[in-house]
Amino acid sequence: MLLDPTITDATFVEGRLPKDIDETIKSIQEELGFARHPWRVISARTKLGRVLFEIEEATSSGRRRLIGKLGKSERALNLHRTLTALRNAGFKPPARFIVPAPVACLPERGMILQEKVPGRSASDFLTDTSERAALAATDCARWLAALHQSGVPAAAVSREHEGVSQWVDDLRQFVPNHTEQLDAIAKRIQDTLASDMNGLVPTHGDFHPMNVLIDGTQRVCGIDMDKFAAREPETDIGWFLMQSAGFGFFKSGTFNATEIARQTFIETYQAETGHKIRGDRAGLYMAMAFLKNLHFELVLLKTGRIEYAKPWLAGAAAFLKGDLYLSENP
Numbered sequence: 001m002l003l004d005p006t007i008t009d010a011t012f013v014e015g016r017l018p019k020d021i022d023e024t025i026k027s028i029q030e031e032l033g034f035a036r037h038p039w040r041v042i043s044a045r046t047k048l049g050r051v052l053f054e055i056e057e058a059t060s061s062g063r064r065r066l067i068g069k070l071g072k073s074e075r076a077l078n079l080h081r082t083l084t085a086l087r088n089a090g091f092k093p094p095a096r097f098i099v100p101a102p103v104a105c106l107p108e109r110g111m112i113l114q115e116k117v118p119g120r121s122a123s124d125f126l127t128d129t130s131e132r133a134a135l136a137a138t139d140c141a142r143w144l145a146a147l148h149q150s151g152v153p154a155a156a157v158s159r160e161h162e163g164v165s166q167w168v169d170d171l172r173q174f175v176p177n178h179t180e181q182l183d184a185i186a187k188r189i190q191d192t193l194a195s196d197m198n199g200l201v202p203t204h205g206d207f208h209p210m211n212v213l214i215d216g217t218q219r220v221c222g223i224d225m226d227k228f229a230a231r232e233p234e235t236d237i238g239w240f241l242m243q244s245a246g247f248g249f250f251k252s253g254t255f256n257a258t259e260i261a262r263q264t265f266i267e268t269y270q271a272e273t274g275h276k277i278r279g280d281r282a283g284l285y286m287a288m289a290f291l292k293n294l295h296f297e298l299v300l301l302k303t304g305r306i307e308y309a310k311p312w313l314a315g316a317a318a319f320l321k322g323d324l325y326l327s328e329n330p
Contacts, residue, residue, distance in 0.1 A: 007042055011054045011067060011116065015045030018053070025053060028068070028111060032104050048300065054116065065116035066103055071226075076112040079226035080105035083114060085152050086225075097146045098221050117221045119213030126209055126244055126261040127251050137244075137261040138268045139220045140212050144236055145272035147202060147222065154202040154230040164189050164288060167295040174298045175309040182291075185316050189288050192280075200230040207236040208243035234278055237269065238285025241324065242315075246293060249311065263325060283319040290316035 004010070018024065021044045029039055037057050042065070044053035051070040056063055069076065083102040091099045103113040125136035168186045172179050204211070205227025213221040241262050248257030270276055294312045297303050 004040075004042055010043040012043040012045040012052050015047060018044050018046045018051045021051070021053060024051070024070070025055065025068070028106065028109070028113075031106060031109075032113075034104075066113055067100070067116045068111065068113045069226075071110045073107045073110045075226040076105055076110045077107040078228060079114075080107075080112050082225050082228040086147075086150070089150050089152050091146075091150075091222075093219065096218070096220060097143045098219055099225065100221065100223060112226075117213055117215070117219070117223070119215035119219060119221055121210045122212040122214055123209035123247050125214070126258045127248055130260050133258065133261040134264040136209075136214060137264040139214050140209065140240065141265045141268035142272055143212060143220045143222055144204070144207060144240070145269055147204060148233050148236070149273060150202055152202045154228060156200060157205075157229040157231060164291060167291050167299075170299045171291075171295055171309075175306055178309050178313055181313050181317070185287060185291065185313065185320065188320050189284055189291070192284050193288070197232045199232060201233050203229060203231040203233065203236045205229055205231070205236075207240050209240070209247060210243075232281055232285075233273075233275075234281040235285050237266075237277055238282045238319075239289045240265065241282070242286045242289035242293065242319075245315065246312075255311070255315065259325065266324060277324070279322045279324055282324055283322050286319040286324070287316035290319070 022041060025039060025041060029035055034057075037059055040056045040058075042054040042056055044051070046052070049071070053068045053070075055066050055068065057066055069079075080102050083099050086099045087101060091097060092101065098117070100114040100117050103115060105112045122136045122140050125132045127133065128136075164186050168182045171182055175182075204222060204225055206224055207222070211222060211224045213219075213223060215221070244258045244262050244265070245255045248259075249255050251257060266277060290312050294308060297305055297308060
């Protein structure tokens with residue numbers, strides 16, 4: 001929620017204001033020993049149990065914006081370590097592909113503080129003109145290729161397909177007419193992803209167009225990396241492609257609104273890495289992403305948009321057949 005109406009570039013302008021946010025931020029500042037630099041709260045919100053806030057700090061070299069998050073301890077610590085490791089590996093200016101600079105972390109409070117980086121979300125461009133969509137998709141693909149080839153150590157995660165059964169069980173209550181299709185998709189995902197994963201690389205873990213900030217021709221920044229871990233590269237690729245298709249659908253009612261962007265992303269990523277994307281693996285992660293996204297919409301957010309079920313599940317089925325481009329609605 002925006003706390004200063006004169007600010008035009010606030011980060012958290014929508015949502016519910018966290019309870020006692022001023023007291024919370026003051027206690028964090030004192031615990032960090034940052035009291036010598038005045039903090040001003042710009043915006044704040046709660047989201048799925050997390051508190052997100054934006055502050056402006058007055059320093060001897062001028063004012064700067066910081067982004068803070070309060071959530072789970074392990075995710076805060078993982079994010080802080082990830083940003084530190086990636087910055088040390090070169091993901092910082094003057095490089096074009098960067099991550100935010102970490103400022104502080106209080107693991108026992110699940111708090112991380114980082115710099116606010118300039119730029120617009122890549123999602124703003126993917127349904128724009130063909131040229132702008134292609135340029136944004138190119139930036140996203142190159143940033144991801146740089147991450148996957150960075151060699152930054154990352155711990156392997158446990159099998160992430162284990163949530164599929166729960167998503168399907170929950171979704172049955174909301175879209176009972178799609179039970180048979182849900183079960184078929186879930187079985188295919190579980191049967192195939194249960195096999196050993198190959199070619200693990202450092203991955204973002206939540207790579208989608210809103211988690212990439214593009215600052216003109218200067219910088220491309222990946223944000224929200226608290227799920228950083230070693231996975232198959234197709235996990236990031238599949239999630240990005242599914243979310244890009246979804247953003248286009250939300251805006252125009254058709255998946256083909258982002259067809260050019262998604263094609264460009266695939267072609268650029270393959271050119272940058274010199275490796276062909278494994279369609280069978282990417283398709284499975286894309287199908288899983290459709291299920292997870294539908295669960296998020298209907299079960300967690302309770303939006304009531306059950307009309308998404310038909311195109312979302314049809315999209316998942318198409319991905320399982322190896323259709324990574326998914327232009328027209330299935």
